[in-house]
Amino acid sequence: NAGVMQNPRHLVRRRGQEARLRCSPMKGHSHVYWYRQLPEEGLKFMVYLQKENIIDESGMPKERFSAEFPKEGPSILRIQQVVRGDSAAYFCASSPLRQGEEKLFFGSGTQLSVL
Amino acid sequence: GQQVMQIPQYQHVQEGEDFTTYCNSSTTLSNIQWYKQRPGGHPVFLIQLVKSGEVKKQKRLTFQFGEAKKNSSLHITATQTTDVGTYFCAGHSGNTPLVFGKGTRLSVIA
Numbered sequence: 240n241a242g243v244m245q246n247p248r249h250l251v252r253r254r255g256q257e258a259r260l261r262c263s264p265m266k267g268h269s270h271v272y273w274y275r276q277l278p279e280e281g282l283k284f285m286v287y288l289q290k291e292n293i294i295d296e297s298g299m300p301k302e303r304f305s306a307e308f309p310k311e312g313p314s315i316l317r318i319q320q321v322v323r324g325d326s327a328a329y330f331c332a333s334s335p336l337r338q339g340e341e342k343l344f345f346g347s348g349t350q351l352s353v354l
Numbered sequence: 355g356q357q358v359m360q361i362p363q364y365q366h367v368q369e370g371e372d373f374t375t376y377c378n379s380s381t382t383l384s385n386i387q388w389y390k391q392r393p394g395g396h397p398v399f400l401i402q403l404v405k406s407g408e409v410k411k412q413k414r415l416t417f418q419f420g421e422a423k424k425n426s427s428l429h430i431t432a433t434q435t436t437d438v439g440t441y442f443c444a445g446h447s448g449n450t451p452l453v454f455g456k457g458t459r460l461s462v463i464a
Contacts, residue, residue, distance in 0.1 A: 272451070281358075281442055281454040282397065295451055330396060342387065343452065345396040
């Protein structure tokens with residue numbers, strides 16, 4: 240039973256480019272969460288999605304960031320016109336339970352570096 | 355908004371010594387979870403506590419949830435080099451997103 244799969248593992252972008260981060264949840268999990276981690280920091284919640292729906296995006300910046308979890312295929316976190324401050328590790332997690340009850344299974348993360 | 359604080363930020367111990375990390379929330383929690391992240395790795399779920407005053411053990415690890423459901427602790431007895439990593443607490447307050455503390459980074463000197 241494969242775990243949460245994230246790709247790419249490392250992503251390098253120049254300022255102004257777009258970054259697309261992918262996440263396939265564990266089999267049987269319909270709840271996906273995206274977290275961001277800066278060095279020496281905890282994980283900051285960004286967005287919570289179920290299939291085809293954004294449930295809670297209270298932690299996601301209003302501009303340049305978007306997320307989706309289509310009926311078919313992985314969840315995508317998209318960052319447009321990246322800036323140096325976007326450099327961080329982005330972790331996806333999935334759960335079989337809804338927000339408030341979930342235990343999270345994390346992927347290996349995508350390390351985004353903006354030059 | 356809800357905040358979760360953890361202390362200490364860093365802890366260096368000799369192998370065989372005990373280790374404790376403390377977690378405090380600004381709001382009453384419906385449950386608290388603990389995760390471990392090895393250097394270069396991803397967070398891995400350790401345990402969830404739900405009841406006021408609950409204590410759970412996993413081998414050398416003891417987890418406590420405070421009576422007021424606003425604080426928690428993780429205690430490791432006789433640390434080993436395999437315990438190295440960052441330990442995060444994370445809490446729910448109702449149906450809000452899981453909020454993580456900044457973690458305690460444990461180093462174990464052999």
